[in-house]
Amino acid sequence: MSDLMVDPASIGQQAHSFRPQESRTDMVRVGVIGYGYWGPNIVRNLQGQKNAQTVMVCDQNPAALARARKAHPSIETVSDPLDVLRSPDIDAVAVITPVWTHYELAKMALENGKHVFIEKPFTSTSAQAEELIELAARKRLTIMVDHTFLFTGAVRKIRELTESGALGDLYYYDSLRVNLGLFQHDVSVIWDLAPHDLSIMDHIIRAEPEAIVATGEKHLNGVEDVAFLTIYFPRNVIAHINVNWLSPVKIRTTLIGGQKKMVVWNDLVADEKVRVYDRGVQITSGEGIRDLLVSYRSGDMWAPQLEQLEALHVEMGYFAECIMNSKVPFNDGHAGLRVVRMLEAAEKSIRRKGELIRL
Numbered sequence: 001m002s003d004l005m006v007d008p009a010s011i012g013q014q015a016h017s018f019r020p021q022e023s024r025t026d027m028v029r030v031g032v033i034g035y036g037y038w039g040p041n042i043v044r045n046l047q048g049q050k051n052a053q054t055v056m057v058c059d060q061n062p063a064a065l066a067r068a069r070k071a072h073p074s075i076e077t078v079s080d081p082l083d084v085l086r087s088p089d090i091d092a093v094a095v096i097t098p099v100w101t102h103y104e105l106a107k108m109a110l111e112n113g114k115h116v117f118i119e120k121p122f123t124s125t126s127a128q129a130e131e132l133i134e135l136a137a138r139k140r141l142t143i144m145v146d147h148t149f150l151f152t153g154a155v156r157k158i159r160e161l162t163e164s165g166a167l168g169d170l171y172y173y174d175s176l177r178v179n180l181g182l183f184q185h186d187v188s189v190i191w192d193l194a195p196h197d198l199s200i201m202d203h204i205i206r207a208e209p210e211a212i213v214a215t216g217e218k219h220l221n222g223v224e225d226v227a228f229l230t231i232y233f234p235r236n237v238i239a240h241i242n243v244n245w246l247s248p249v250k251i252r253t254t255l256i257g258g259q260k261k262m263v264v265w266n267d268l269v270a271d272e273k274v275r276v277y278d279r280g281v282q283i284t285s286g287e288g289i290r291d292l293l294v295s296y297r298s299g300d301m302w303a304p305q306l307e308q309l310e311a312l313h314v315e316m317g318y319f320a321e322c323i324m325n326s327k328v329p330f331n332d333g334h335a336g337l338r339v340v341r342m343l344e345a346a347e348k349s350i351r352r353k354g355e356l357i358r359l
């Protein structure tokens with residue numbers, strides 16, 4: 001069993017009243033709907049799993065199906081999602097289509113008794129997410145939302161550092177996630193890129209956010225292509241996320257400041273992606289305001305060893321493991337809903353030119 005197969009009880013954020021239904025087989029048979037940009041990665045990472053396999057790929061675009069047949073000649077391909085959703089040979093459906101289609105496809109999958117692996121962001125609205133969570137609970141089925149970054153060696157290490165108390169009390173999470181494109185037609189840069197940071201924050205800060213302030217602008221095709229989000233958490237923890245499709249260079253850098261240690265995570269470098277700095281500031285006050293004593297700590301930096309496994313491979317194995325062992329995944333529908341609620345609040349704040357939206 002992989003380290004990532006975390007016992008949900010140890011995650012501490014779940015509040016579920018259900019357990020997924022018992023699995024009937026030792027192999028989870030998955031139908032994948034959507035073989036555009038991301039779908040091929042899902043199919044590739046399902047192949048080679050010992051407890052899961054893709055048995056059908058569905059896409060309404062014939063060119064996408066031709067690519068699927070070329071890459072995986074033994075997998076059946078269909079153009080109608082109902083062929084997947086109603087197939088008695090399928091235990092679980094992976095929904096790898098644009099976000100506006102997620103709710104309908106996932107709902108039909110659950111109604112047909114299938115477990116659901118679904119792309120981020122989970123749904124277009126929190127009401128849709130709540131309905132799917134309730135439906136899955138009633139049918140005792142699993143929902144897993146693809147918050148891929150939670151399965152990377154970097155995020156697993158950062159979470160280990162926060163969990164063990166190595167960073168001390170958290171001060172901030174500050175992320176720069178910018179590049180040129182890929183422009184989406186149906187969602188803004190917030191719904192496209194911010195789910196990564198929001199799910200990572202949710203996983204490592206592990207507190208309910210209190211409020212969001214967001215600003216952003218549309219320049220080219222009617223959706224925000226540049227946005228800045230500030231999220232307030234209890235105990236003075238603050239997060240800032242800068243997402244931008246109009247950056248001349250690609251940057252994926254996150255700073256996480258703690259009272260004892262600080263982390264710099266540069267996801268674009270091959271080595272030393274995560275660096276931990278023993279740096280900080282201590283302030284002791286004397287009698288009056290003039291007696292403030294500021295001392296700076298500037299100790300060692302080290303780069304911890306990170307797991308090298310492909311995140312999606314680990315995640316797909318975890319999906320099958322959860323279904324077969326009736327475990328509630330930590331990236332379940334509730335985790336997806338928490339992210340969608342933050343996205344909705346950010347969008348509302350942008351419409352009101354940066355008004356504080358309480359969650």
Ligand SMILES: NC(=O)c1ccc[n+]([C@@H]2O[C@H](COP(=O)([O-])OP(=O)(O)OC[C@H]3O[C@@H](n4cnc5c(N)ncnc54)[C@H](O)[C@@H]3O)[C@@H](O)[C@H]2O)c1
Nearest residue numbers: 034035036037038059060061064096097098099119120148
């Ligand atoms: N986890 C990640 O890191 C990550 C990365 C990229 C994309 N995504 C997510 O994956 C999803 C898909 O994104 P993409 O970039 O692959 O989009 P895409 O447009 O490249 O591909 C979507 C595919 O779904 C097909 N499709 C759409 N509706 C369909 C339907 N009803 N039935 C059958 N086929 C249908 C389209 O023909 C297309 O081939 C989005 O939700 C996106 O946010 C996640």
